[in-house]
Amino acid sequence: MLETHVLNLLVLIPAITTAALFFIPAENRLGPRVLSVAAGGLTLLLSGYLYFSYDQAAGGFQFLFAMDWVPSLGIQHKVGVDGISIAMVMLTAVVYTAGALVSWHVEKRSKDFYILLNALVTGVFGVFVALDLFFFYFYYELAVVPMYLLIGYWGSANREYATMKLTLYLTAGAVVALLGLLMLYFSGITPEPTFDLLAIKQAVDAGGGLDLATQNILFPILLVGFATIAPMWPLHTWSPGGHAAAPSAASMMHAGVLMKLGSYAIIRIAMPLLPEGAVTWLPWVAVLCSFNIIYGGLVAMNQRDMKFVIGYSSSSHMGYVLLGIAAISDLSLSGAVFLMFAHGIMTALAFSLIGFFYDQTHTRMLDDLGGLMKQIPFVGICFVMMAMASLGLPGFANFASELMVIVGSWERYPIPTICALFGLVIGATYLLRTVKAAFLGDMDPKWEKLRDAKGLLERSPFLLLLGVLIFFGFAPWTLVDVISTGVEPLVDTLHAAEAALGR
């Protein structure tokens, strides 16, 4: 029972929470908060169940559930997870729970806030478990649009501009991807057009893939569509402004999970279905992602707003993910997926911490802050640990994953890998600078009234995120083993395509 429906539940829990919240009276302060945190906790349990009952020896897609939705169009409600999706589902569940906890203090129309947050999470879970291209796109758009109101209503600095830009940018990417998906649907890989990802993949694996010319047209369409949200340079400009303007939980979901939808979609759809197109085009991704790493890092170094520092550092870090994807080796691709997980947790932690003191200081400008460590030691220490994780200190999941990407990519792309190494130095520079400017040195007396995170409720989201980072930092194999069961077949497919093309 649980085994067949666990993935349905994963999507239904936030969906039902969204619907249920409409019926809670607006005066009820506790209801939406408790309900959302409980829903987050439930998904956390379910993702743990997925992790432990996934049969690693068998690999492939498990917990499959399929139901005809519109037979005449070839649309099914089909879900299933492999090692890659399990990591992403775990990431979403952790960030969802932490985001629901962090938003406890949102007082302005908090019910509506939670409604939108839950709707967004429904979309994100949907994308990670869907195995039908129609529903994949359905959930993908569902995850993007609630962000408009979340940022526009509860956000800060320049929010109206930032949220409009973000929504339009991501929708533009999505419709490009939609064009690619529809062309894939009609490409004739399967005798009857179908949106069933597994059926298309089976046909491709059986030697029925598209000819090289078609793949070379389709792959860049899908790549551009999905890389917009990834975000690949130069399509990244929506992201730092959006992160900066968003309220804590929204930035957490956004930088932590939403950005991963892009690279996930490339791994899940574009690469396995168009392997030869992927082999042809991925070198370009390796070039562009070097810009992500260096350019994003250098821009982050010059920011004075802490959220912008983290925002640009996110696009820098996503460069490592894209590099790992482009290098298509077992090590680099597993590292990329692991980094998606680690970066998601790390960046969620960063935004939740900044959000915590921003609510009191109403400024995130490094020039106005300083010496906060004396006043808010708990938040300060968490922030320092986040920065250490981010700059790649051993003992955090980020170190292990970035190392895997760098070692795994060296052979194929030495120059971008050197850029990536140099990026680590840049990262260390801006993170240490940020820590110094915000938390060390002399404190402005006006911050004497700042309140630290007290009690289990306030500290729990930070502890949860930090705990996950450290746990997988010390025991990376626990996650990497699962991820690589999903990665290996894909790498084999791509290597076979490469051999077929004689490269």
Added chain:
Amino acid sequence: MDPNQIVSVFGVEMWLGVLAIALIVIDLVTGRGRLTGPADMVRLVAMGGLALLLVYSFSMSPETAPTGWGTLDAFALFFKRFFIGTALLTLLLSAPYEARLPAGRGEFPALVVFTTMGMCMLASVSDFVSLFVGLELVTVTLFLLAAYRPGLPRSIEAGIKFVIIGAIAAAFLVYGTAFVYGATGSLGFDGVRAALAATADDMPAGLTFGLLLILVGLGFKIGAVPFHVWIPDVYQGSPTPVTAFLSVGSKAAGVVLLMRLVFSVLGPVAAQWMTLLAGLAALTLLMGNLGAIPQTDLKRFLGYSGIAHAGFLLLAMAAHSEASAGAILFYMVTYLFANVAAFLVIIVVSRTPDNAHMDRVNGLADRSPFLALVLTVSMLSLAGVPPFAGFVAKFLVLRSAVQQPELIPVVVLSLVMIVASLYYYLCILKRMYFRDAVDTGVLEIPGSTRALLLVCVFASIALGIYFNPLVKAAEAGAASLFG
């Protein structure tokens, strides 16, 4: 010709005629000779009658046997139900508006029913003569409805514009019909179709010219560019319930005729018309979407948005397949619910002075979270965002269009326009959620209005998630069109 045949094909229309006349009689008897006063009774009878007819229409089964008078295929039935449903929603919609009508409250429902009769007739016509008769019935009654507020100069202006444009469109249509008759010797759709099939390779210029003129006449109805200029003015000036009726019912009347013409009559020469329709679609998409961006009046705004949606419908017509015909049917239904919800919110927020400036919705989220939610659902459904019905509709249209490689450039344009349209629909959300209210009065939402809004919201969500039944119905309708 057997009169029984007429009854079997046009049964619904006859009952609608009886209902309309009964409404006038009831109004005369109970109106006690006054022009003003509550007309709830008439309206309730009208709604009851329409509801009964809607149920009755579901008991009818499509007939495939052709008759000389008209066809009652699944396609016609689908649209008859659609028109009766639209009229029913329009009458429900006009409840909170009625107090603003200075006179003629009793005739209002009667006119709506007469219009519906004409629309239902158009769903079944199979020759150009009854097409013209039905279209005139629709146009003349709509002209009266558009000018229903004699106190407002804008309403009169809307009525006059509508009647002039309607006359021009009718002239195109009649002139075109004359050419077609001259070239083929037939006024029936089947005859013209046969003649087209016979001369497919070498079509006489007169026939092409005649068909083009007919296309122009119908282009006015659905608001295709370059025949769209009347739409913003007439939408803005008409009483809001009439605008809602115009935007859905009148457009659907044009769509039903165009579909019969394009998919059925022009079937043998479809390939030649594809480029023309695709070009019209591209122009309409551009004009509607770009025109909507600078608007500051809600009704004008929805006028341009309606033009944009006509572009999508034309794109589906250019694709010329069963799938695309089904997509159009689905599209119309989702458009109905989203538009009715939007106009109903406009009626409530514009209040008695009938001011539909966009600043009326500013801060709506604080004044009435319920109305803000309804308008959000409506706008997002029109924008084509999941999980709302409009998303599935756009998806179906795009799916059918991508199938034709020649249409890819227009598909790309339509995708760009989807992003543009998201911008202007989000601007309405921006006003509702991020701006302070301009009008701070208390908004009164009567129970019936609230119920209707809930129905629209529910339909927009339900059809966006569980859309298989409607897809099936639309496919059945589309299949009968291709016979």
